[in-house]
Each structure stands twice: as C-alpha cells, then as structure tokens.
Amino acid sequence: MQQSSALNSVLAWQAAVNAQDLDGLLEHSAPDIAVAGPRGTGVGHQVLREWLARAGLTLTTTRAFVRGDTVGSRNAESGTRLIQAQSPATGRWQQCFS
16 A cells, blocks of 8 residues: 555544544444554444544544554644554554554
C-alpha cells in the first residue's frame, strides 16, 4: 500500500468515527480488529461498536506519519494519539491503539 493510500484510508476511518457512521467504520475495519486503550484491549467488531458508542470524540488529524502499513496520528481536540496497522491482505484496519 502506498503512503498516501494508507493515510487516506485512516482519514476515511476517522471520518466514519466523527460521523458516528458505524457501517462505514466496520467496512474499514477487520472483523478481528484489536482496540486498545485505557480500559485494556478488546477484539472484534462488537468491541469497536461499543467504543464508538462511548468515545464521544471528534478526530481532527494535526500530524501523521506512515511507515509501511502503519499510520500514526495526533488529533487536535482530544489530544488523542491513534496508531493503526492495516492488513496488507485485506486492506482493512487490524489494530487501533489510543
């Protein structure tokens, strides 16, 4: 995956979060996505659904880096840092760490 394609994919994932677009978010996420945060790590679309329902945040990327299939970003409003790793086989996001 090219750098701009990986970054665009992360921005689409974040846009789905901002719009509370569960279908769009799941479309960009592998069924076994790992979601890690202050409450620990969970795996799967159900965990992602629950995270989206309670997160209550808006992601505006102010800084990003791309290395291979991994994209890191810093977001303005919340100061949240997201690191996402994409599966080369499926193009879907496998991990999200905040």
